[in-house]
Amino acid sequence: MKSFLIIVIGFWMSSASSQGLFLKLYSEEPKQDSLLKTLSPNQSFKDFESLKNASNNLINQLQLRGYLNLRTKKLESINDSVFHLELNLRKQYNVVYLKNHSAFPDVFKNAEPYVEVENLSNTLYAILNQLSQQGKPFSQIRLKEIAFNKSDTVIAQIDLYESNMRTLDKIIIRGYDKFPKVFLKNYANLKIGSTFNREQLIKQSEKLDVLRFVNQSKSPQVQFTKDSTNLFLYLKRSQANSFDGFLGFNNSDENDFQLNGNIDLKLINNFHGGEEINLNYKNDGNAQEWFDVGVRLPYIFKSRFSLEAGLGFFKQDSTFSNNTQRLKLDYQVTQNINVGFTAEFETSTNLLDDNERSDIEDFDKNQFGISSVYNNPKQFSNLFLSAQYINLSFGIGNRQTQDLDEDQQYLSLEARQIFKLDKRQYIYIGINSGFLNSEQYLSNELYRFGGINSIRGFAENRFFANLFGTVQTEYRYVLGSNLYVHSVLDYGFYENDINRFSENLYSLGVGFGIETQAGVLRLIFANGGSDTQNIEFKNTQIHLKFLTVF
Numbered sequence: 031m032k033s034f035l036i037i038v039i040g041f042w043m044s045s046a047s048s049q050g051l052f053l054k055l056y057s058e059e060p061k062q063d064s065l066l067k068t069l070s071p072n073q074s075f076k077d078f079e080s081l082k083n084a085s086n087n088l089i090n091q092l093q094l095r096g097y098l099n100l101r102t103k104k105l106e107s108i109n110d111s112v113f114h115l116e117l118n119l120r121k122q123y124n125v126v127y128l129k130n131h132s133a134f135p136d137v138f139k140n141a142e143p144y145v146e147v148e149n150l151s152n153t154l155y156a157i158l159n160q161l162s163q164q165g166k167p168f169s170q171i172r173l174k175e176i177a178f179n180k181s182d183t184v185i186a187q188i189d190l191y192e193s194n195m196r197t198l199d200k201i202i203i204r205g206y207d208k209f210p211k212v213f214l215k216n217y218a219n220l221k222i223g224s225t226f227n228r229e230q231l232i233k234q235s236e237k238l239d240v241l242r243f244v245n246q247s248k249s250p251q252v253q254f255t256k257d258s259t260n261l262f263l264y265l266k267r268s269q270a271n272s273f274d275g276f277l278g279f280n281n282s283d284e285n286d287f288q289l290n291g292n293i294d295l296k297l298i299n300n301f302h303g304g305e306e307i308n309l310n311y312k313n314d315g316n317a318q319e320w321f322d323v324g325v326r327l328p329y330i331f332k333s334r335f336s337l338e339a340g341l342g343f344f345k346q347d348s349t350f351s352n353n354t355q356r357l358k359l360d361y362q363v364t365q366n367i368n369v370g371f372t373a374e375f376e377t378s379t380n381l382l383d384d385n386e387r388s389d390i391e392d393f394d395k396n397q398f399g400i401s402s403v404y405n406n407p408k409q410f411s412n413l414f415l416s417a418q419y420i421n422l423s424f425g426i427g428n429r430q431t432q433d434l435d436e437d438q439q440y441l442s443l444e445a446r447q448i449f450k451l452d453k454r455q456y457i458y459i460g461i462n463s464g465f466l467n468s469e470q471y472l473s474n475e476l477y478r479f480g481g482i483n484s485i486r487g488f489a490e491n492r493f494f495a496n497l498f499g500t501v502q503t504e505y506r507y508v509l510g511s512n513l514y515v516h517s518v519l520d521y522g523f524y525e526n527d528i529n530r531f532s533e534n535l536y537s538l539g540v541g542f543g544i545e546t547q548a549g550v551l552r553l554i555f556a557n558g559g560s561d562t563q564n565i566e567f568k569n570t571q572i573h574l575k576f577l578t579v580f
Contacts, residue, residue: 050074051081052112055088062119074111081105085115096122096147099178124182126150126173133188134160144183154188161192165225168193196226199258205247206265208302212329213241216362226259228252235263237365240407243270243299270298273549274577292482292490304328308340314481314490317347324356334362338370350390350474352378358401368403372425378474389473389528391431397440399425413514413543413550414456414506420445429468429475439467456506458516463499471496471528482573485522487537487558489571495524500535512545518556535560541573549578 052074055066069088075081085105092100101118108114124147131143134157145153154171161169174189201220203209214220218237235250244265253260274294297307306326313319324340342354353376360370376395401423421444429436446460462484464477477498481490485500500522508514518539525532539556554573559565 050076050111051078053081053084054108054112054114055117056114057117057119059118062117065119066117081113089117092117092119094148094151096124098123098126098147098176098184121178122182123147123178123184126184126186128153129175129185129187131188133190147184157188157190161190163227163230165195165197165227166193167196167226167228196254196259198222198224198226198231198261200260202260202262204262204264206244206267209244209265209267210299210302210304210329212332213238213304215332216329216334217241217365219365220261226252231261238263238265240365241304243268243304267299269579270296271300272296272298272577272579275575312490314492318478318491319343319345320491336360336362336368344478346474348381349387350378350380350382352376352474360401360403366404366406368405370401370403372399372401372423373397374399374427376475378472380474387473389471391472391474393429393431393472393475395427395429395438395475397425397427397438399423399440411508411511412545413508413512414448414458418447429472431472434470436469441465454508456508458502458504458506460502461500462502464495464497466496468496473528476526476528479522479524482554482575485520485535485537485558486518486554486573487520487539487556487569487571488535493524493526493535495526496528498522498524504541513542515540515542517541518554520556520558533561538565549576551576 053071055070057063057066069091071084071088075084082105089100089102097119099120101120103116106114106116126145126147128143128145158169158171161167170191170193172189173186175185175187177185179185198220199222201211201214201222203211218234220231220234231252232250235246239245245268247264247266250264251262253262272295274296275292292312293310295309297309299305300307305328308322308324308326310322311320320343322340322342324338326336326338328336330337336359338356338358338360340354340356342356343351344354345351354374355376356372356374358370358372360368362368374395374397376393376397378391378393378395380390380392382390401421403422404418404420406418422442424441425439427438427440429438442464444462446458449457449459451457462479464479466475466477473494476494476496478491478494479485479498479500480488480492484502486502501520503519504516506514506516518537518541520535520537522535523532524535535558537556537558539554541552541554541556543550543552545551552573552575554575555570556573557565557567557570563569
């Protein structure tokens with residue numbers, strides 16, 4: 031005669047009633063009777079079924095304490111409201127030896143097949159969880175061939191029923207019917223035909239919340255039928271378009287008041303394809319004008335490849351103008367990492383009279399390179415976004431002028447990080463750098479930097495360099511849900527081999543950000559200095575920036 035031990039983990043609830051049923055536990059053994067009295071539920075039950083469930087739950091608790099061989103008698107009614115349950119706890123066991131443990135190497139890979147009774151449920155659950163991850167969520171487990179002896183160890187065998195393997199057969203979207211489904215496979219890694227794993231599906235669906243144009247309105251649900259497994263996603267379209275603009279105020283070299291500004295417009299998912307359209311216009315108030323438009327098409331032909339294209343125009347007063355066309359094809363390695371191939375074609379026109387400046391010439395340039403982007407956005411608060419971002423690019427190029435054909439190499443790095451110290455204190459660090467290697471340089475091909483996005487306290491695009499690096503730092507303190515203040519401490523370095531000149535830059539300042547009904551407004555006061563320029567009040571730059579999402 032084989033004996034079986036089935037461990038059932040359940041939950042029961044009951045509501046007390048003034049005229050309910052009561053359960054009393056007792057044993058003929060005095061020591062056992064004292065223990066049972068501590069476990070007897072001091073409550074009433076509305077009906078016999080609730081009382082019976084409570085008695086089964088108490089028996090399960092005793093088994094988990096090691097009384098695996100206990101004996102029970104039938105529930106007896108003492109009167110109209112009181113039931114007695116007699117128990118013989120018998121011997122208490124501390125350890126279970128599982129004979130067929132070798133059939134479950136993942137669970138017992140670093141452990142002996144001896145399991146403490148208090149950990150038995152977790153061990154059996156680990157086996158079921160292992161099967162669930164393999165697409166068998168309806169598997170069942172119990173112990174059989176149980177042998178009790180005089181020691182504190184029970185010998186048993188695992189009896190396992192493995193359910194049929196299930197795969198994800200269908201994904202049904204509720205709420206946002208026009209959601210671009212290509213993101214399910216390529217971004218969230220939710221694939222039809224994949225092995226069903228509930229925990230993994232939940233983690234994968236949470237990736238959708240990172241997308242700016244959608245979020246989950248409630249947790250996903252799974253529908254099981256006889257021959258299919260369906261996943262329901264509840265999505266809500268989010269506002270993702272943004273307008274980011276700023277104004278800068280400063281004094282010119284002649285102490286005249288100057289106004290400069292920037293407009294950055296991003297249109298995201300307006301055609302329900304997850305596409306991005308960017309338009310940027312910048313005017314530094316000192317005859318520098320820059321315009322750029324770009325588009326990004328994600329997951330072309332339902333693949334993990336995305337295509338970017340853009341046009342750029344830059345004009346330096348009546349000195350020169352540059353026109354740029356660029357293409358990029360990138361591949362999504364993981365959710366956060368993209369690797370791409372870039373191509374850029376630039377034409378520059380000298381607007382000066384012939385030979386007026388030898389460092390400015392007409393040229394045509396072709397550049398080809400590789401870029402790697404790591405992006406891990408995280409919403410710390412409504413005031414600022416983004417936890418980690420790194421963009422590393424390098425490549426080769428060729429510049430052709432009327433008299434010279436020259437090979438070049440380039441390297442650029444853009445990175446930013448927000449460190450959360452506590453709920454009110456944050457540290458922001460931003461890095462921007464570039465290097466152009468060439469035998470000879472032209473001023474109209476150099477990097478241009480300075481201002482709110484590189485080193486504050488200086489006019490926009492003030493510096494021209496073939497090598498530069500800037501570090502922005504801020505200590506941010508959140509005063510309320512819609513207001514924070516911060517410091518400004520920036521450092522920069524650059525070289526201009528045309529002028530055989532290099533210089534260290536630094537800036538100090540303060541600022542604040544406030545969330546209004548229209549968006550987030552930032553105001554920054556910064557003053558810059560260098561090896562050749564002291565920090566003076568008259569050189570203070572005021573940067574006004576406004577970001578709104580619509």
